[in-house]
Amino acid sequence: GAVVSQHPSWVICKSGTSVKIECRSLDFQATTMFWYRQFPKQSLMLMATSNEGSKATYEQGVEKDKFLINHASLTLSTLTVTSAHPEDSSFYICSARTPDSVYNEQFFGPGTRLTVL
Amino acid sequence: EDKVVQSPLSLVVHEGDTVTLNCSYEVTNFRSLLWYKQEKKAPTFLFMLTSSGIEKKSGRLSSILDKKELFSILNITATQTGDSAVYLCAVEYDAGNMLTFGGGTRLMVKP
Numbered sequence: 001g002a003v004v005s006q007h008p009s010w011v012i013c014k015s016g017t018s019v020k021i022e023c024r025s026l027d028f029q030a031t032t033m034f035w036y037r038q039f040p041k042q043s044l045m046l047m048a049t050s051n052e053g054s055k056a057t058y059e060q061g062v063e064k065d066k067f068l069i070n071h072a073s074l075t076l077s078t079l080t081v082t083s084a085h086p087e088d089s090s091f092y093i094c095s096a097r098t099p100d101s102v103y104n105e106q107f108f109g110p111g112t113r114l115t116v117l
Numbered sequence: 118e119d120k121v122v123q124s125p126l127s128l129v130v131h132e133g134d135t136v137t138l139n140c141s142y143e144v145t146n147f148r149s150l151l152w153y154k155q156e157k158k159a160p161t162f163l164f165m166l167t168s169s170g171i172e173k174k175s176g177r178l179s180s181i182l183d184k185k186e187l188f189s190i191l192n193i194t195a196t197q198t199g200d201s202a203v204y205l206c207a208v209e210y211d212a213g214n215m216l217t218f219g220g221g222t223r224l225m226v227k228p
Binding site: 009036038042043044045046059091093105106107108110111113 | 151153155158159160161162165203205207215216217218220221223
């Protein structure tokens with residue numbers, strides 16, 4: 001099956017620093033990748049949709065200057081949390097869709113737990 | 118190595134049928150198992166299960182966890198076309214630092 005990896009799996013950083021999270025599709029080319037954030041009570045919020053070679057589409061209320069997304073290749077998308085603050089602490093999850101997806105199925109990465117001190 | 122496996126991969130039923138979706142897992146330091154329904158954008162949270170044998174119920178949906186056999190089932194009774202979606206199972210483990218999703222089960226309910 002399609003495998004999506006994320007790196008790092010967890011990261012602790014100081015307030016004000018920037019953190020980059022990588023999302024890779026290991027055995028397929030992902031034309032579209034999605035970034036989610038997990039909130040309390042396990043709800044997932046879609047932050048942005050990332051298409052290879054073009055600018056990401058951000059959901060309403062998500063600061064594009066704070067959450068920088070780059071989808072430079074068909075197998076890699078990165079999320080950079082700039083000037084991180086404690087309220088940015090969360091689980092960030094990516095997913096990827098294959099080019100031949102018929103039913104919009106997505107394959108999820110293992111998530112990255114970010115803790116901002 | 119698959120840590121969370123869902124079955125079946127896809128399912129087509131008619132309105133009124135009852136369906137059972139399966140999720141098996143193999144992780145260390147299990148913390149909780151989560152069920153989500155994904156239709157368009159972000160998956161919608163359905164249930165969180167932490168204890169064996171305690172059924173969680175919401176309307177026509179119910180779920181139960183077996184921590185000895187390492188699996189969970191999601192039941193949907195009297196299915197409706199609006200139940201058509203991908204149902205995702207995810208497991209939190211390693212003291213909550215890790216979260217792994219299964220591949221999902223695509224359910225299609227025909228009128």
